[in-house]
Amino acid sequence: MINTSLSLTNFRNHHQTDTVWGEHVNIITGPNGAGKTNLLDAIHYLCMGRSFSSNSDQYVVRLGERSFLVKGMFQGTIRSSFEVACSYQRGEGKRLMVNESPLERHAELIGLVPVVLVSPEDKKLTGEGPAERRSFIDALISQTSPVYLNDLIRYRKIIRQRNRLLTDLHHYPHQLDDMLEPWDRQLTETGSRIVMKRNIVIRQFQSWLEKAHEQLTGTELKPTMTYKSIGENDTSEERIRESYTFQLRASSVKERERQQTITGPHRDDLIFFLNDMELRKFGSQGQHRIFALALKIAQLYYYRDVLEDLPVFLLDDVFGDLDPHKTEIVMNMLLKHPGQSFITAAHPDKISGLTGGDSDRVSNYRVSGGKLEQVR
Amino acid sequence: MQLISETLEQAVEQLARLPGMGRKSAQRIAMYLLKQNDDQVFRLSKAISDLKKNILYCSVCYNITDSDPCPICRSEKRNTGIVCIVEEPRDVYVVERTNEFTGRYHVLGGVISPLQNIGPNEIRINELIQRIRDGEEIRELILALNPDAEGEATGYYINKLVHVMGVNVTRIAHGIPMGTELEFIDDATLTRAFAGRQRF
Ligand SMILES: [Zn+2]
Numbered sequence: 001m002i003n004t005s006l007s008l009t010n011f012r013n014h015h016q017t018d019t020v021w022g023e024h025v026n027i028i029t030g031p032n033g034a035g036k037t038n039l040l041d042a043i044h045y046l047c048m049g050r051s052f053s054s055n056s057d058q059y060v061v062r063l064g065e066r067s068f069l070v071k072g073m074f075q076g077t078i079r080s081s082f083e084v085a086c087s088y089q090r091g092e093g094k095r096l097m098v099n100e101s102p103l104e105r106h107a108e109l110i111g112l113v114p115v116v117l118v119s120p121e122d123k124k125l126t127g128e129g130p131a132e133r134r135s136f137i138d139a140l141i142s143q144t145s146p147v148y149l150n151d152l153i154r155y156r157k158i159i160r161q162r163n164r165l166l167t168d169l170h171h172y173p174h175q176l177d178d179m180l181e182p183w184d185r186q187l188t189e190t191g192s193r194i195v196m197k198r199n200i201v202i203r204q205f206q207s208w209l210e211k212a213h214e215q216l217t218g219t220e221l222k223p224t225m226t227y228k229s230i231g232e233n234d235t236s237e238e239r240i241r242e243s244y245t246f247q248l249r250a251s252s253v254k255e256r257e258r259q260q261t262i263t264g265p266h267r268d269d270l271i272f273f274l275n276d277m278e279l280r281k282f283g284s285q286g287q288h289r290i291f292a293l294a295l296k297i298a299q300l301y302y303y304r305d306v307l308e309d310l311p312v313f314l315l316d317d318v319f320g321d322l323d324p325h326k327t328e329i330v331m332n333m334l335l336k337h338p339g340q341s342f343i344t345a346a347h348p349d350k351i352s353g354l355t356g357g358d359s360d361r362v363s364n365y366r367v368s369g370g371k372l373e374q375v376r
Numbered sequence: 377m378q379l380i381s382e383t384l385e386q387a388v389e390q391l392a393r394l395p396g397m398g399r400k401s402a403q404r405i406a407m408y409l410l411k412q413n414d415d416q417v418f419r420l421s422k423a424i425s426d427l428k429k430n431i432l433y434c435s436v437c438y439n440i441t442d443s444d445p446c447p448i449c450r451s452e453k454r455n456t457g458i459v460c461i462v463e464e465p466r467d468v469y470v471v472e473r474t475n476e477f478t479g480r481y482h483v484l485g486g487v488i489s490p491l492q493n494i495g496p497n498e499i500r501i502n503e504l505i506q507r508i509r510d511g512e513e514i515r516e517l518i519l520a521l522n523p524d525a526e527g528e529a530t531g532y533y534i535n536k537l538v539h540v541m542g543v544n545v546t547r548i549a550h551g552i553p554m555g556t557e558l559e560f561i562d563d564a565t566l567t568r569a570f571a572g573r574q575r576f
Contacts (some may be wrong), residue, residue, distance in 0.1 A: 035555070092398065157525045164490035172495075179495065182532035186525055 001309045002075040002340045003043055003114050009069040010062040013370035022363030025334050025341050029348040030367035036344035040117075040314045042070045044344065046141075047085040047115035047312060049096050049106050055326065057088045066090045074113055076309045084113065107149050114143045114311035116300045117320050122292040126279055130269035137270065140299055141201050144306055148197050151321040155190045158183055159261050166259045175258075184248060187264065192241040195229050195266045202227045202270070205302055212297035216290050216329060220273040223291060229268040289321060297333070310339030319345050327351065335361060415435065432494075436507070438483040438500050440465045448472075448480060455479045457515040461504070463522065465489055471520060479518070482507065487526040488533060496533055504534070508541055519547040 002023055008014040013035045028036045037053060040059070042054045051060055061068045067089040075081050085097040096103045103109055124132045142149040162183040169176050202225060213223040227233070230247050231240035247263045255262050272279040274290055279291055303311045313334075318325050331351060336342050345351055348364075363373040384406055391402035409417055433439070434446035441447070448454060448468075457477030468481050486499040496502075502546055510515050517538060521527035535545045550565075 053482065097439055154525055161490050161525065161529070177534075178536075179490075181536070182529035183525075185532055 002112075003046070003072050003312055003314055004075050004081075005073045006039070007071045008042050008217060009040075010065040011068045011070055012060055012062060014042075014063065014372075015370060017370070017372050019365070019372050019374070021340070021342075022361075023340055023344055023360040024337075024342065024363075026363050026364045026365065027351065027374075028342065028344045028367055029346070032346055034367040035211070035366050035372075036346075037316050037368045038370075039367070040316050040342055043072065043312060043314060044115060044117060045070050045086045046072045046074075047109075047111065047113045049086065049094070049109045050123075052119060052316075055093055058090060061088065062102075063092065075112075078308055084376070086101060100212060105154060107146070110149055111143045111146060114301065114303050114307055114309065116296055116311050116312045117316070118293060119314075119316040120321070122296060123288060125292045125295060126272055126283070126288045130267075132292070133164070133270040134268055135268075136295065137182065137198055140205070141197060141287070143302070143311075145197065148194070150236060151190050151193050151197075155187070155194060155265070158187050158190060159264070159266055163260045166255060166261070169256060169259070184245075186281070187261070188241050188244045188248060191264045192231065192237055192244050195231055195240050195244070195268070196235060196237050198227060198265065199231075199233065199235055200228065200338075201302075204306075205298060206297040208301040208305070211301060213290070213294040215333065216294055216326065221287075223294060224252060224273045225295075226271045226273065227268070228271060229265060231264060235279055252310045271314060290326070293330075300339075304339075312341060313341040315341065315343045317342075317344055317346065319347075319351060385482060385495060385573075399456075438485060438503065439468050439481055443564070444490070453478070457513055458518065459504075459512075459514050459516070460518045460520050461525070462520050462528075467520060479516075484521075484530070487512045487530040489526045499530070501534060505537060505541075508543060514543055516544045516546060519545065521547075523550045 003021055004375045005018070007019075008017045011017075013033075016289065028039060030036050041051050044050075051057070054060055060138075063298065069085065069087045071083060071085040073081065073083050082099050083097075085100070086094065087095045087097075096106065096109050098109070098112065109230075125136055129215065138152060140239055142152065162180065165176070165179055165183070172179055206225065209223050209225060231243040234240050234243070236274050244264065251263045272283075274283065274287060274291070277283070279287060283291070300311060300313055315330075315334075334343070343351075367376050387406045387409070388399065388402045389398060391405055392399045394402075395407075409420075429445040431440050432442065432444050434441045434444055434449055436445045439446050439448065452487060455478050460477055460479055460481050461484060462471065462481060462487065463484055467481055468483060471477050471481075482500070482504050484499045484501065486494050486503075488494060488496060488499065509514060517534070519531045519534070521531055531545075531547060538545060
């Protein structure tokens with residue numbers, strides 16, 4: 001999928017920016033705070049319907065304004081050419097549109113333009129709690145499977161309803177089991193579908209992770225990702241559901257004490273290893289950084305494998321963290337990548353020498369003070 | 377826009393509370409009403425106040441009606457053995473439009489949703505059980521609830537209660553609406569429809 005043109009109105013520090021992009025590598029340079037990341041964030045809005053750098057749409061509106069608008073044209077292999085737009089107005093909320101017709105549900109957008117994002121936040125993936133890793137795997141699968149995304153939304157709803165019953169359990173001391181039952185059935189039904197899908201995808205993902213890590217480091221250490229869940233490593237929905245039902249029953253006393261649902265895929269985790277070493281406990285800072293980057297590059301490879309259209313690849317300030325050798329490896333990877341990519345960098349000199357031979361595949365842009373210009 | 381008239385402001389405020397109405401649309405409607413003749417505006421305001429005054433709930437099925445029991449529950453052409461369970465009165469009209477269903481209805485007036493403090497006792501499930509006990513000779517309940525988590529939970533709950541009373545429970549199928557172009561169906565619905573495909 002190619003983002004051929006992009007238009008921002010009152011989006012962060014961009015008052016009005018209109019641009020066309022190159023089909024392959026787009027390099028955006030400029031000083032810190034110039035608005036480089038904001039361009040990537042705008043593309044991210046058109047792919048995922050939200051910002052990757054802010055939790056709330058209202059902070060994305062340019063200072064002193066009431067609304068923002070992002071529009072982009074995309075070119076794919078199945079859908080030849082289409083426009084995606086996202087508008088937000090204070091007090092009215094957000095609207096997503098494809099070819100000017102509004103989408104009823106946010107979820108309908110996901111997967112239309114698949115995206116892979118590399119950002120400095122990725123260090124949370126290997127370093128912080130399981131929630132970060134769950135959102136990685138959920139974003140990974142959701143963009144390829146609308147059914148999975150639907151199940152996920154439904155599962156979260158069931159959890160909220162069920163937790164409410166557990167919080168209010170003193171209202172119906174003798175009835176709680178009867179009240180929980182209709183939710184339990186749906187919880188295990190939807191939850192086991194989620195676990196099964198995660199199982200399958202994580203298994204397929206492994207070879208791509210190995211490939212990406214090897215490209216970044218040479219061959220010395222083998223990365224693996226193991227899935228911790230109910231019914232892990234099981235690919236029968238029936239058996240996963242049985243084991244989920246069993247564990248849900250077993251935790252019934254505990255969950256009444258804590259007044260929340262404590263078993264299920266919303267508690268899953270992924271454990272990363274380099275050979276036999278658990279990364280989170282024993283990995284060096286450098287190993288963490290490369291592992292996180294390998295996960296994202298593996299996501300790109302995985303999509304190349306399973307999707308008809310290539311994803312849009314966004315790399316926000318990756319080179320700031322990498323040594324010159326790794327920078328060169330990543331740059332070469334991008335030059336060979338058949339799809340479109342966008343890279344921001346504060347220091348153009350760090351990468352300028354690396355793209356010389358492929359100038360027809362590289363488009364250069366410069367941002368300063370919320371204004372973008374193409375550099376020839 | 378700052379409104380200069382207190383009366384107009386009141387009208388806009390009330391209109392803006394209606395579902396799907398923003399402040400801007402409320403202002404547009406208020407200005408439109410101002411331009412209509414007195415008679416027209418009076419008929420509208422009477423229709424609105426009659427709505428609450430004259431409309432009853434059927435004491436059998438809890439559909440909205442002008443006379444109790446409602447015409448459907450009074451009709452002798454209706455099959456009393458089959459009852460279609462719906463969430464709201466509007467769903468009765470949706471099913472009636474098909475002219476296919478010949479049984480009667482039971483309007484729950486909501487679905488179970490702990491987050492909104494709606495439990496089984498807040499909707500008309502006890503009334504349904506009473507209908508079955510009162511010897512209406514109900515053999516089958518057809519659940520025509522929304523396929524969302526709350527609709528499903530309500531269905532499960534009812535099924536469990538009436539199963540022991542010897543009543544069959546079925547549910548309407550969910551899939552691709554007839555006459556809908558494939559490209560307008562969301563991917564998840566389409567995928568589920570594929571999973572439930574049938575021999576041609
Ligand atoms: Zn009636």
